[in-house]
Amino acid sequence: MRPRPLLLATALLAFAFTLRASDVEELQRMDKEKSVATWTADTRWFEQNLATDYVLITPTGVPRTKRDVISELATPGMKMDPFEAFEIQVRIYGDSAIIIGRMLQRYTLGRVHYANDLRYTDVYVKRKGRWFLISGHASHIAPRR
Secondary structure, three states: OOOOHHHHHHHHHHHHHHHHHHHHHHHHHHHHHHHHHHHOOOHHHHHHHEEEEEEEEOOOOOEEEHHHHHHHHOOOOEEEOOOOOEEEEEEEEOOEEEEEEEEEEEEEEOOEEEEEEEEEEEEEEEEOOEEEEEEEEEEEOOOOO
């Protein structure tokens, strides 16, 4: 008995959808973990999940390397309030993925309080079956007039 092309195509499509769904779930988990690691200053998470050549473009346009990001988490006198990202979209393109989201960050540095309403874009690449964050960009949301 010969395999039926339609049945085979349907099975392959279902398999591909399952793989993609698990990638979306993993990337959503990583995005949430990144938020928690940021406000808890969990340098270990960033060591394990940022690619060696990671670059973040800050809201002021300044590029930051993996080393920069990790060292800035330990800034003396900085206390960040817990936050969760929202308006999250995950897009997968083979072994690359883009996460777009928004976050409200509030923190204190010394005695000065800051609040940032940011949109962000993170780029992930899958290497040897594991997702790594390779680039990020954050932009301030302009106040409504």
